[in-house]
Amino acid sequence: MNITPEALFNARRHFLKLGAGALVSSSAISQLLAELPKDLSLTYIPDPNPHNLTLNTLEQASNYVNFYEFSTDKEAPVKLSQKMKTSPWNVGFFGEIKTEQMLEVDDLIAKFGLEERIYRFRCVEGWSMVVPWIGFPLYKLLDYLEPNSKAKYVKFTTRHDPAMFPDQAKGIFASIKHPYVEGLRMDEARHPLTFVAVGMYGKRLLPQNGAPIRLVIPWKYGFKSIKSIDLIECVEKEPLNTWQEQNPKEYGFYANVNPSVDHPRWSQAKERLLGKLTKQATLPFNGYEKEVAGLYAGMDLRKFF
Template sequence: MKIIKKPSWQLNENEVTPKELFDKRRNFLKLGAASLVASGAILETLAKDNIPIKNLDFIKDKNLNNLKLNTYEQITTYNNFYEFTTSKTRVKDLARTFDTSNWTIDIDGLVEKEMTLDLDDLMKTMSLEERIYRFRCVEGWSMVVPWIGFTLKDLIKKVKPLSKAKYVRFETLLDEEQFPDQARGIFATIKYPYVEGLRMDEAMNDLTLMAVGLYGSKMPNQNGAPIRLIVPWKYGFKSIKSIVRISFVEEQPVNSWQEQNSREYGFYANVNPNVDHPRWSQKRERVLGKFFKQDTLMFNGYEKEVAHLYKGMDLRKFI
């Protein structure tokens, strides 16, 4: 008999939807509301409860680690997106009018052929899946998010990088008309466009995700619409938002926060409770919605899947 082993990163299906949300939907079905799901009354009720309407087709995560998800409300109202503002609670309102239509991604550098990909066309060729991941911010807060997307390695295989490509560099949209902080010029919070990078083996790891949605629906603007990177074993600032360029390069790119303050932010940014930030401890974290802190896990709980990538490296030096 063939035994199918599921990847250890797969985070139980009953956790994918919080119980209160599940019960509300079940009650709708009992009332025969399934046939009326498109009606204004039903949509209005779901909206009032902050329940997203599913608009993506994807393979569900079985959540084998029984992670408890944060609510949709928590995930979409507490965000770092400096292009809009440094206030986490104001991002949602400022991002309402952000236009992500006709989105394209430039692929350049050390590839067989440079190209521009239309995101809508790209998504038609990719198999979307749900990944329930822990998300840990360098600031000491965390959440659990049901992202939806495709693996970065599947995209890399499509664009065919050359053997000389050792790193992948990512760039966020530069648009001063849409991003208030970018419009501030030399007074902006950081230098734009926002840049991030991964070593090629990190990019090819099965955990690394190009996310286009969460909670069954397309990515909210404030969470990095229409497409962002998710690297769950690293601090959140590595998971660059609103990507418009992916470059394959030979030299290690300098990421935005490393350029801003190399003493506090390195290239790797692996979650490590044994290495404190210069201004605060990284040993514990506060999950959004909880009062008490919990211990932070090495590599954010993904040590089994990624520790081999850093074998022999001094993780106090390569932060």
């Protein structure tokens, strides 16, 4: 465990308060050190930012969020998530893969290494931001899992823990059906832009941003970028995602950013970048058209929205 100087100072001060004559067992010391916060800094390959995107601040990106497991209010998750335990955190890998298994998030980091990806992020509600995520491409994980020929889709599920997520504890009165589910076609999942994030702005993800592990798919609306992942399955049939099940007339499986296809209740032609008062034009596939349009060649994007 890495111990920050401040944490070490506080630990030493705690021991001194016990008195010079007090005998502190090694197990007691170990227990105290285990309770100290982990160093949240991460080692990663920086993104050179070739498109010269202007980043939003950490405060903007972490204080205005959608995380329905905590609340439908965008500012409430900041406070409601602070007692969320994100370590250790095991993720289950099941379905049509070579070996079903459980892996801890730190094991994934050790296996695949970390890099930074500066991505545009576009919410279906019409707001956007630019965030420096830290993680690894999903295809690296899929290469490790070795999906078989039956695996046509990848299904993702958020952890279900009503003690940790207040909205899950509401049962039939919850704002959405829990646990949250998302899915991708296998070719979408294997695209180099599809990213598994464990950090942002140089450090581990904050609880309200989907700690400790989430998905980031920059050409799709934000609800596809599932948070606090508990389960990843390679499956044969298209998963029914949460918002599609909730309201199929308003939300589809693909959720590609498309300024030409409006949400039934509002236009998608423009967006408001967090921190700005005026709106800007929304780009097809959120500015990643050149990289991903080929995935949908020949498809009617109004029908398959």
